[in-house]
Amino acid sequence: MTVSGSxxxxxxxxxxxxxxxxxWHDNALWQIRGRRDQRARALPEWEALRALAGRIKAHTLxxxxxxxxxxxxxxxxxxxxxxxxxxxxxxxxxxxxLLRSRxxxxxxxxxxxxxxxxxxxxxxxxxxLEVTDTDLGELxxxxxxxxxxxxxxxxxxxxxEDVAQTFSRVLGAPPLSDAQSLTEFAxxxxxxxxxxxxxxxxxxxxAVAETGGIVVCTNEGNADLGTSLPALHIACMGMEKLxxxxxxxxxxxxxxxxxxxxxxxxAYTSHYHGPRPGGELHIVIVDNGxxxxxxxxxHRSSLYCIRCGACMNTCxxxxxxxxxxxxxxxxxxxxxxxxxxxxxxxxxSLPHACTLCGSCTAVCPVxxxxxxxxxxxxxxxxxxxALLELNGTAYRASTLKRTFTALAGWVLASSWRTAxxxxxxxxxxxxxxxxxxxxxxxxxxxxxxxxxLPLRSFxxxxxxxxxxxxxxxxxxxRGPGQ
Amino acid sequence: MRxxxxxxxxxxxxxxxxxxxxxxxxxxxxxxxxxxGVRVEVPPQQTCCGQPLINTGAVAAARPLAExxxxxxxxxxxxxxxxxSCAATLRRHPHLLGGQPAGASGRVLELCQFLVQVxxxxxxxxxxxxxxxxxxxxxxxxxxxxxxxxEMGAGFVPKPNPGRQLLEGVRRLTLVEPERADxxxxxxxxxxxxxxxxxARMGTDRIDDFERSGAQIITSGDMSCxxxxxxxxxxxxxxxxxxxxxxxxxxxxxPGTGEPGTGAGR
Amino acid sequence: MNxxxxxxAGLRAQVVDPVxxxxxTGEWVRYTDPVEQFCAAVGQAAxxxxxxxxxxxxxxxxxxxxxxxxxxxxxxxxxxxxxxxxGSTDPHAFRHVDVLIVAAELGVAENGAVWIGTxxxxxxxxxxxxxxxxVLLPRAEIVDNLHQAYERIGAALSLGGYGxxxxxxxxxxxxxxxxxxxxxxxxxxxxxxxxxxxxxxEIKVP
Numbered sequence: 003m004t005v006s007g008s009x010x011x012x013x014x015x016x017x018x019x020x021x022x023x024x025x026w027h028d029n030a031l032w033q034i035r036g037r038r039d040q041r042a043r044a045l046p047e048w049e050a051l052r053a054l055a056g057r058i059k060a061h062t063l064x065x066x067x068x069x070x071x072x073x074x075x076x077x078x079x080x081x082x083x084x085x086x087x088x089x090x091x092x093x094x095x096x097x098x099x100l101l102r103s104r105x106x107x108x109x110x111x112x113x114x115x116x117x118x119x120x121x122x123x124x125x126x127x128x129x130x131l132e133v134t135d136t137d138l139g140e141l142x143x144x145x146x147x148x149x150x151x152x153x154x155x156x157x158x159x160x161x162x163e164d165v166a167q168t169f170s171r172v173l174g175a176p177p178l179s180d181a182q183s184l185t186e187f188a189x190x191x192x193x194x195x196x197x198x199x200x201x202x203x204x205x206x207x208x209a210v211a212e213t214g215g216i217v218v219c220t221n222e223g224n225a226d227l228g229t230s231l232p233a234l235h236i237a238c239m240g241m242e243k244l245x246x247x248x249x250x251x252x253x254x255x256x257x258x259x260x261x262x263x264x265x266x267x268x269a270y271t272s273h274y275h276g277p278r279p280g281g282e283l284h285i286v287i288v289d290n291g292x293x294x295x296x297x298x299x300x301h302r303s304s305l306y307c308i309r310c311g312a313c314m315n316t317c318x319x320x321x322x323x324x325x326x327x328x329x330x331x332x333x334x335x336x337x338x339x340x341x342x343x344x345x346x347x348x349x350x351s352l353p354h355a356c357t358l359c360g361s362c363t364a365v366c367p368v369x370x371x372x373x374x375x376x377x378x379x380x381x382x383x384x385x386x387x388a389l390l391e392l393n394g395t396a397y398r399a400s401t402l403k404r405t406f407t408a409l410a411g412w413v414l415a416s417s418w419r420t421a422x423x424x425x426x427x428x429x430x431x432x433x434x435x436x437x438x439x440x441x442x443x444x445x446x447x448x449x450x451x452x453x454x455l456p457l458r459s460f461x462x463x464x465x466x467x468x469x470x471x472x473x474x475x476x477x478x479x480r481g482p483g484q
Numbered sequence: 485m486r487x488x489x490x491x492x493x494x495x496x497x498x499x500x501x502x503x504x505x506x507x508x509x510x511x512x513x514x515x516x517x518x519x520x521g522v523r524v525e526v527p528p529q530q531t532c533c534g535q536p537l538i539n540t541g542a543v544a545a546a547r548p549l550a551e552x553x554x555x556x557x558x559x560x561x562x563x564x565x566x567x568x569s570c571a572a573t574l575r576r577h578p579h580l581l582g583g584q585p586a587g588a589s590g591r592v593l594e595l596c597q598f599l600v601q602v603x604x605x606x607x608x609x610x611x612x613x614x615x616x617x618x619x620x621x622x623x624x625x626x627x628x629x630x631x632x633x634x635e636m637g638a639g640f641v642p643k644p645n646p647g648r649q650l651l652e653g654v655r656r657l658t659l660v661e662p663e664r665a666d667x668x669x670x671x672x673x674x675x676x677x678x679x680x681x682x683x684a685r686m687g688t689d690r691i692d693d694f695e696r697s698g699a700q701i702i703t704s705g706d707m708s709c710x711x712x713x714x715x716x717x718x719x720x721x722x723x724x725x726x727x728x729x730x731x732x733x734x735x736x737x738x739p740g741t742g743e744p745g746t747g748a749g750r
Numbered sequence: 751m752n753x754x755x756x757x758x759a760g761l762r763a764q765v766v767d768p769v770x771x772x773x774x775t776g777e778w779v780r781y782t783d784p785v786e787q788f789c790a791a792v793g794q795a796a797x798x799x800x801x802x803x804x805x806x807x808x809x810x811x812x813x814x815x816x817x818x819x820x821x822x823x824x825x826x827x828x829x830x831x832x833x834x835x836x837g838s839t840d841p842h843a844f845r846h847v848d849v850l851i852v853a854a855e856l857g858v859a860e861n862g863a864v865w866i867g868t869x870x871x872x873x874x875x876x877x878x879x880x881x882x883x884x885v886l887l888p889r890a891e892i893v894d895n896l897h898q899a900y901e902r903i904g905a906a907l908s909l910g911g912y913g914x915x916x917x918x919x920x921x922x923x924x925x926x927x928x929x930x931x932x933x934x935x936x937x938x939x940x941x942x943x944x945x946x947x948x949x950x951x952e953i954k955v956p
Binding site: 010011014015018024028032039041042043044045046047048049050052316318319322323351354355356357358359360361363364365377379380381382383384385399403404407408410411412414415416417420424427428443445446448449450451452453455456458459460461462463464465467 | 498500502503504505506507508509510511514526528529530531532534536537538539540541542543544545546548549552580622626627633634635636637638639640664667668670671672673674675676677678679680681682683684685686689711712714715716718719
């Protein structure tokens with residue numbers, strides 16, 4: 003595999019080239035993982051909740067069409083309008099139509115990974131609308147014209163000097179040096195936006211089929227400010243956000259904030275049923291490939307994801323390479339499953355951006371077998387069934403890789419071929435050490451020494467040892483026990 | 485699981501990289517088992533557990549290796565392996581390779597697990613007056629469940645950690661703890677070639693942590709992790725050394741000192 | 751075929767193994783002193799609790815709170831507590847409110863959250879535009895965990911409207927993980943913990 007500018011390893015190298023920044027990033031996310039751990043150990047029913055949450059999601063997915071229709075009926079009963087979108091383009095058209103038909107040009111938006119997935123902002127801006135992201139982290143990256151690097155902590159890749167410089171450059175802020183005054187500046191800036199907004203777009207954390215209500219969780223109160231002031235509220239959700247009953251909400255809410263930030267709950271957990279008095283609520287339910295995921299038994303559980311980000315906080319690779327190195331709107335372990343399933347060629351390096359340590363699976367609040375699915379994707383790249391692009395073309399790993407692994411398998415399947423390969427490597431390695439730095443081994447020795455090659459393999463040593471033993475016994479001279 | 489037979493017959497599975505690069509780890513394993521009365525047999529037709537192929541996605545290429553494992557080890561009731569990751573891979577052959585019935589591979593036990601849980605060894609008769617840090621390998625901890633992964637919350641019932649148990653019983657050995665209990669070392673098989681920068685950063689951070697903890701020796705039930713850390717340390721000229729847990733438990737001298745250890749097998 | 755029908759038809763055509771909805775019976779956490787746990791959790795969420803004994807005058811305690819004394823514009827949604835801004839049906843009208851006084855239906859010990867529903871506040875923007883929030887909560891209405899809370903509010907949810915679990919003031923750590931209390935919503939949250947008898951809570955519609 004050649005290293006180019008367009009894969010995870012090369013982008014990770016860029017991130018790591020700044021050891022202060024990458025070290026800070028790693029440590030900051032590790033601290034959040036630590037806060038999650040404290041919460042997980044303090045709540046006696048933690049592991050039981052995880053198991054329960056996974057089962058509820060599995061059940062909901064197994065009866066998704068029924069839950070979608072009952073959610074729709076109940077939401078309508080409260081006066082909400084419900085729209086369906088097959089793909090990102092349809093979603094974007096629906097949202098644009100709702101805004102344009104009302105002559106709306108000023109929109110505020112709280113955090114929604116779905117709208118990132120559909121690239122809603124550029125679409126609306128292209129059509130002359132002003133869209134302000136109101137989650138502070140999202141605002142910062144919006145002003146910098148870059149994507150968020152984490153689904154819960156969008157600006158975790160930035161230091162406060164970066165934020166100060168951005169506020170100054172784009173918003174004309176005075177020189178500010180601490181988080182408190184920077185946040186105060188953003189507060190005033192956004193307050194004006196909230197008061198002037200003509201529509202508020204939110205995501206949806208949970209959609210409850212039984213009640214027809216939607217739940218949005220924030221710490222800043224920005225979803226509520228964005229939807230309680232303008233008359234129009236547009237809520238965008240992937241169809242996997244459904245859960246059956248209100249009584250299921252506490253299972254997920256108790257897991258969500260603890261997993262995401264180590265808080266017991268977010269500052270605001272808002273429940274919307276129908277529009278506010280004098281207002282409108284439009285809910286847009288999006289497929290965009292979720293049906294296909296549901297049809298894949300090995301990857302169906304990736305739809306359980308409640309977008310908590312715990313997998314990113316714990317992943318030793320994510321912490322050291324940063325979210326931008328994944329070049330996917332959802333990065334990290336879950337993103338390394340979702341992105342290659344959608345665009346296998348573009349994201350072919352993501353399933354390999356992982357040591358299979360299993361930490362992600364251990365923290366996932368809904369029990370997705372994240373690292374197992376990454377391994378499955380690797381298998382599909384080599385052995386198939388092939389991953390398909392949207393247009394149907396199949397992705398396969400390079401011929402070189404497939405040939406090399408088949409050859410390696412052939413050698414390793416035989417004890418004498420393996421032994422002879424070992425003899426050859428030891429002979430050449432002792433005579434011509436420079437050979438040990440060729441090709442892939444060169445990448446090893448960029449930062450590492452190579453292990454010293456022993457004179458003889460274990461099997462050769464063992465055979466000599468056995469030859470030296472008295473003929474009749476291969477038994478040890480000591481008796482049993484210590 | 486306990487055996488009561490005084491001289492049980494056990495097959496030793498020697499991971500391919502230990503065979504080729506670290507034969508003394510195999511020897512130490514052999515000596516450790518024999519010191520506890522085990523009749524060790526080393527079937528010569530054995531090869532590789534297939535992990536390097538499986539982990540890179542070449543599962544079909546690994547299937548002949550699984551067949552060879554079954555034909556080589558099928559007659560043995562007890563199979564021991566001085567590597568958590570190889571043991572985990574073997575035990576998961578049916579799941580990883582698909583369509584295989586569970587066979588000999590399901591009977592593989594990691595070395596410390598075998599000593600403690602099958603032979604009932606409570607402590608090893610060895611003197612090792614050094615400061616040792618145990619690197620918990622991801623496979624040993626999270627796949628084989630030998631201990632309590634730090635991610636697990638309340639309600640998780642951990643299984644015992646036999647490697648740690650044995651180290652705690654070694655005379656004059658001081659076990660020191662890193663700040664991050666069980667973070668991955670960054671080896672990850674093909675990962676260290678495919679993602680060399682992240683791999684080196686992960687390994688270096690781990691070494692920093694062990695160094696801050698005051699360790700002289702980093703030990704583990706997985707030589708692959710130690711190989712990765714050792715190669716970084718050599719390039720960075722660090723004062724710590726690595727030893728496989730079998731080498732510690734038979735009292736090998738710490739690398740670079742030539743001081744003799746005392747104890748079983750020497 | 752429209753999008754809705756196409757999506758539903760596609761899903762129905764898939765064969766997915768049935769998974770039963772698991773029962774929600776569980777040993778959810780209980781506290782020996784839920785009120786104490788609640789107060790600690792509110793503190794962790796950067797809020798504060800002012801306990802009022804049964805014999806004390808709640809309205810006096812509220813009027814003596816710093817955020818109330820220093821407020822120029824006070825809006826009270828609780829009868830018996832005076833404000834100088836009667837409220838409005840227009841959400842924007844609340845933008846000058848310095849302190850909003852409102853009643854919560856219940857509190858949750860495990861996370862320090864209070865539930866404020868449609869009955870308590872007709873114009874939800876008030877909860878977020880006010881610079882400071884003062885919430886009255888009868889201590890008898892503190893439950894141990896979130897499951898118990900949803901048992902209490904579940905039926906009302908089906909009837910519609912708006913409700914919010916509020917835990918502490920608005921906050922963010924989006925800049926270098928430094929916690930800043932008072933992000934876009936209220937800068938502070940004070941919970942006045944009273945007994946049911948000490949205040950006859952009647953929700954006034956603004």
